[in-house]
Amino acid sequence: MGIAAPSVGLGQGRQLRPWHWPQLVWDFLRRWPVIPVAVLAMLIVVAIFAPWLAPFDPVKQSLVRSHVPPVWVTHYYAQNPEVETHILGTDRFGRDVLSRVIHGARISLMLASISMTTGVVIGAWAGLAAGYYGGLLDEFLTRFVDVWNAMPFLLVALVVSVTIGQGIIIMIALLVALTWVGMVRNVRAEVLTLKERDYVALARVAGASDLRILLRHILPGVLNLLMIMASLRVGGLILTEASLSFLGVGVPSHIPTWGIMINDGRQFLATAWWVSVFPGLGIFLTVMSMNFLGDWVRDRTDPRLRQVR
Amino acid sequence: MQRFLLRRLVFAVLSFIGATLAVFSLAHAKEDPVNLFIKEGYFVAPEVLDNLRKKWGLDKPLLVQYFIWLKNVGTGDLGRSVQNNRKVFDIMKERWGATIQLAVAAWIFGTFIGIPLGILSALKRGSFWDYLARGLALFGQSLPAFWIGLVGILIFSVWLQWLPVATRGVGEPFFQQMKHYILPSIVLGWAPMAAYLRLTRSAMLEVLDSEYVKLARAKGVSGTVVVWKHAFRNALIQPLTVAALVLAGFMDGAVLVELIFAWPGVGRVAVEAVTQNDFTVITGSVLLFTAMFVVFSFIADITYVLIDPRIRYS
Numbered sequence: 001m002g003i004a005a006p007s008v009g010l011g012q013g014r015q016l017r018p019w020h021w022p023q024l025v026w027d028f029l030r031r032w033p034v035i036p037v038a039v040l041a042m043l044i045v046v047a048i049f050a051p052w053l054a055p056f057d058p059v060k061q062s063l064v065r066s067h068v069p070p071v072w073v074t075h076y077y078a079q080n081p082e083v084e085t086h087i088l089g090t091d092r093f094g095r096d097v098l099s100r101v102i103h104g105a106r107i108s109l110m111l112a113s114i115s116m117t118t119g120v121v122i123g124a125w126a127g128l129a130a131g132y133y134g135g136l137l138d139e140f141l142t143r144f145v146d147v148w149n150a151m152p153f154l155l156v157a158l159v160v161s162v163t164i165g166q167g168i169i170i171m172i173a174l175l176v177a178l179t180w181v182g183m184v185r186n187v188r189a190e191v192l193t194l195k196e197r198d199y200v201a202l203a204r205v206a207g208a209s210d211l212r213i214l215l216r217h218i219l220p221g222v223l224n225l226l227m228i229m230a231s232l233r234v235g236g237l238i239l240t241e242a243s244l245s246f247l248g249v250g251v252p253s254h255i256p257t258w259g260i261m262i263n264d265g266r267q268f269l270a271t272a273w274w275v276s277v278f279p280g281l282g283i284f285l286t287v288m289s290m291n292f293l294g295d296w297v298r299d300r301t302d303p304r305l306r307q308v309r
Numbered sequence: 310m311q312r313f314l315l316r317r318l319v320f321a322v323l324s325f326i327g328a329t330l331a332v333f334s335l336a337h338a339k340e341d342p343v344n345l346f347i348k349e350g351y352f353v354a355p356e357v358l359d360n361l362r363k364k365w366g367l368d369k370p371l372l373v374q375y376f377i378w379l380k381n382v383g384t385g386d387l388g389r390s391v392q393n394n395r396k397v398f399d400i401m402k403e404r405w406g407a408t409i410q411l412a413v414a415a416w417i418f419g420t421f422i423g424i425p426l427g428i429l430s431a432l433k434r435g436s437f438w439d440y441l442a443r444g445l446a447l448f449g450q451s452l453p454a455f456w457i458g459l460v461g462i463l464i465f466s467v468w469l470q471w472l473p474v475a476t477r478g479v480g481e482p483f484f485q486q487m488k489h490y491i492l493p494s495i496v497l498g499w500a501p502m503a504a505y506l507r508l509t510r511s512a513m514l515e516v517l518d519s520e521y522v523k524l525a526r527a528k529g530v531s532g533t534v535v536v537w538k539h540a541f542r543n544a545l546i547q548p549l550t551v552a553a554l555v556l557a558g559f560m561d562g563a564v565l566v567e568l569i570f571a572w573p574g575v576g577r578v579a580v581e582a583v584t585q586n587d588f589t590v591i592t593g594s595v596l597l598f599t600a601m602f603v604v605f606s607f608i609a610d611i612t613y614v615l616i617d618p619r620i621r622y623s
Contacts, residue, residue: 143323150324150606151331152598154564158583159335159591235451242453243565247580262456266569269459270467277463280456288451 033296036289043286047106055087056096058103058256065094067272089274091264097274100256101282107257108286112238115172119179120230124222126180127187128214132195141184148181154243161249171250175237183229187222194221224301232294235287242283258283317610321603326379328599329592333375336588365391382596388589392582397593400578405597407477408574411566412559414490415498419555423502424548427509431517431544432536442506449503454562458496458569465492475571493570497562501555505548512544550613557605560598 029035046053068083068090069076077083088097130141157174164170194200195218203213244250245259253260258279265275362368366377381388387397430442448457466474473489481489516522517540525535564576571577575594582590 143320146320147324147327150599150602151328152560152564152595152602154561155579155583155591155595155598156328156332156335158580159332162583162586163335239451239453243455246453246455246565247568259453262453262459266459269463273463276456276459280452280460283453283456284448284451288447291447291450 033293036292039285039289040293043105043109046102047109050102050106054099054102056099058095058099059254060095062094065090066092067268070274088278089272091272091275092268097278100261101258101278103256104258104261104279104282107251107255108238108241111171111175111241112234115175115179116230116234116237119176120183120226122176123180123183124187124226127184128191128218130184131188131191132214132218142188145181145184153178154247157244157249158247166250166252168251171241171244174244174250175241178240179233179237182233183226186225186229190222190225191218194218228298228301231290231297235290235294238283238287238290317607324599324603325596329596330375332595333378333592334371336586336591337371378592387593390590391587392585397589400590401575401593401597404573404575404578407572408563408567408576411493411497411563411572411574412556414494415559416501416556418494418498419501419505420552423505424509427506428513428541430506431510431513434514446503446506449499454496454500455565455569457499458492458566461492461496477573493566493572497559497566501558504551504555508551509544509548512547513540516540516544546616549616550609553605553609553612557602557609560601
């Protein structure tokens with residue numbers, strides 16, 4: 001018989017070979033959201049330094065440079081040596097696609113962060129109030145949220161843009177209107193259980209005011225939930241922003257956003273596919289990283305919520 | 310159950326009123342709608358305008374106008390289009406079939422691809438199939454539907470020329486016509502497919518890990534029986550309950566997909582009406598969309614009870 005070499009029984013085999021570094025790197029990548037964070041960090045840097053990073057002016061038009069193909073279409077550049085190199089090509093008006101994608105990151109991230117923060121704050125307060133005070137206020141708020149959810153959002157947004165007008169502020173308002181309702185229900189449900197806890201009752205006995213109880217004792221309990229919801233939904237918010245821009249709602253068309261760029265290239269898909277395709281990849285990278293990060297935050301902080309889509 | 314039904318009814322009525330009142334007042338807020346009748350550069354006598362206002366009921370206060378509209382809706386009269394004087398009801402009747410067809414086609418795609426792939430990826434966790442399925446889900450959740458649509462047109466219609474570019478292909482032979490449905494339904498159904506896939510996968514993994522499945526395995530029940538008889542049926546509860554909600558969610562996506570594929574549905578009519586400020590058509594289509602949402606979410610609530618015996622409405 002002899003003594004058998006220690007094998008699987010002592011662990012998962014690979015732990016016996018700590019120098020097996022590809023496995024270690026793989027485990028590390030699976031455990032920590034390295035790639036999404038790296039992509040998002042890159043996007044944020046690009047967004048902040050857009051004017052310095054972009055090779056061309058994103059709004060400068062030049063009809064002689066209309067629909068210049070990306071850099072790898074070498075025969076075009078060979079035939080037209082006088083044309084400056086546009087890495088991702090140009091659109092109908094000769095605007096550089098790469099510069100516009102870079103500036104689009106700026107607009108997208110700014111709109112998403114502002115409207116998500118505002119939406120979370122409003123939604124959290126509505127949910128706190130509905131759950132804590134209950135009664136008529138609760139009834140009114142939950143009904144309101146139900147009705148709001150039943151509205152066809154894109155159509156209402158279209159009507160708003162036609163009647164009220166276009167602008168960054170209107171876009172933010174629309175996105176906030178979409179975000180806050182999604183928070184109310186979950187926050188309210190959480191508050192309903194929190195307010196029955198003993199420590200809340202004790203705080204009330206000790207003479208704490210409603211505001212103090214809400215801020216010091218209940219709000220910390222829902223912060224976690226808020227963070228999870230915000231990180232899970234910010235990706236969807238960027239998609240909505242792109243859809244609205246694509247429809248021509250909200251942001252005026254001279255500002256380069258990814259949705260507007262995709263719409264710009266729609267008519268010329270067969271001849272100049274790059275105008276529409278690259279902004280979409282920008283959206284994909286951003287939303288994918290945010291979704292990954294959201295999943296990670298959720299799994300890390302609250303395993304109970306794993307079932308939530 | 311009766312109380313639940315009553316509450317749903319109140320909710321439905323409130324939703325209709327909320328949605329239409331919002332859109333109605335927005336659509337009237339912009340400008341005097343009689344301007345729609347005047348061609349630019351023409352002079353129209355004020356008396357004519359007054360007559361027009363009277364004819365369309367625009368001389369009354371906004372709220373009164375709304376209630377008149379509401380009363381007419383009760384009798385099935387949605388008013389007439391400002392653009393072409395056709396009955397809004399007729400326009401909707403003509404178009405909503407196309408929207409429903411698209412939604413159902415997309416729903417079939419989402420369900421019959423999403424659920425089997427979800428099961429496969431749970432059963433073969435960590436395999437190639439698992440990664441493929443999760444990759445598909447990832448694309449569905451991270452890409453805007455209109456972009457998938459455009460790239461789909463570019464690849465399959467422009468470059469490969471396998472599929473038609475747009476429209477519903479009315480009048481073509483059956484198989485040709487079916488080809489028109491492929492891209493739009495995939496584009497609209499991709500995101501729900503991703504949701505189904507993730508839901509089914511996580512439900513299946515959870516059930517496979519449960520005590521009763523372990524017991525069945527320990528008793529020596531064969532692998533296939535465990536999967537299909539014990540695990541599958543329980544894992545299906547969650548995806549099925551969201552099925553109707555997914556249909557309800559299509560109403561928003563339909564606007565974009567109809568626009569890209571020149572699909573003659575309600576969504577496109579609505580978008581065109583908005584750009585022309587055709588307020589009767591706008592409110593009519595918003596009413597229809599809200600109605601569809603309310604109906605589908607009602608069906609969702611009912612399926613909860615039917616499928617999951619643990620839920621009771623009382």
